[in-house]
């Protein structure tokens with residue numbers, strides 16, 4: 529597969545290391561509007577063909593697929609251009625700045641018949657995949673409660689560089705530079721972590737978002753620092769469970785930590801993922817009486833990078849698709865409105881059902897006799913939300 533890398537910043541380096549290590553993948557060109565970054569990246573990975581614009585790369589055309597690692601705001605225009613040229617697209621998250629743009633990208637990719645995938649990186653965590661397998665096999669019984677958090681501390685710590693002077697952090701703090709703050713940046717990851725892990729969809733949202741004062745006048749150079757850097761969300765899930773989901777860039781002491789706790793009538797599980805390690809623990813069966821938690825060993829799973837390459841070779845559309853990411857984007861849009869209006873909002877019921885992809889990896893997970901049927905992955909229609917049912921007046 530001949531691959532080009534569009535956007536050669538920090539995440540592109542991480543991606544290129546994965547793609548370079550795979551048989552059958554050749555990175556044939558790199559594209560960046562910044563000549564310095566383009567040269568550094570291409571020199572480092574030994575890429576000869578270099579383009580200062582995507583248009584030039586498309587005019588050249590000698591590639592099968594592109595990985596789109598541009599900043600969030602650029603995903604829409606660049607992915608649409610690649611799709612129009614008939615190229616398969618692996619796009620960084622969040623797919624777009626809003627649901628309407630994301631849906632347009634999903635429609636375009638589907639109409640063109642190209643493989644489209646969004647890099648929701650934490651699908652690569654084997655413990656998350658195993659947790660979902662346990663839920664689908666009914667091992668936790670009916671799910672009642674879900675807690676999920678994504679904690680970062682780069683507004684406090686300098687471990688990843690200094691946000692006060694580096695453009696790669698500053699664009700993430702500014703809505704006029706296309707960022708939906710921590711909600712759009714890593715919120716999209718934790719929404720997926722929670723919904724995918726619990727094998728259901730979010731259908732009710734009440735959210736609070738906050739951008740804290742960080743610089744004199746709330747501005748550094750061209751960057752107005754108005755994008756949220758903490759959010760909290762209470763959610764309802766399609767399977768009837770309640771949940772709390774939150775994320776912050778102010779979580780001092782946590783560089784990058786995701787946690788998911790799923791509580792069911794037959795047992796509970798907890799997934800923790802950090803840059804250094806991942807863990808799955810469960811409290812199941814007789815352990816419920818003593819609240820004893822045990823580590824659960826899990827097998828490795830293929831990465832998004834491996835699944836994208838396989839999809840291009842086989843022509844089988846993988847998950848998470850642009851359409852899935854567009855649905856998730858709806859939750860982000862809803863959270864922003866919820867903060868403005870200080871009220872809960874409800875997603876419309878699905879208009880289309882697709883079956884859940886089978887989890888071959890965990891064929892050994894036996895369903896328990898009392899297994900509840902989990903709802904299939906849902907696709908929503910174009911309308912964003914509906915008013916919640918009026919609540920009965922309190923006595």
Ligand SMILES: NC(=O)c1ccc[n+]([C@@H]2O[C@H](COP(=O)([O-])OP(=O)(O)OC[C@H]3O[C@@H](n4cnc5c(N)ncnc54)[C@H](O)[C@@H]3O)[C@@H](O)[C@H]2O)c1
Nearest residue numbers: 535536537538539560561562565597598599600620649696
């Ligand atoms: N999946 C993950 O876990 C993960 C992690 C980090 C970043 N990301 C995502 O990856 C994307 C890039 O993030 P980053 O940290 O590498 O940002 P970055 O700012 O370091 O790099 C972006 C690069 O894109 C280039 N660029 C901008 N406009 C362009 C255009 N029109 N055509 C070609 N190049 C263009 C910039 O010059 C820059 O070199 C973002 O969407 C971000 O959300 C995902």
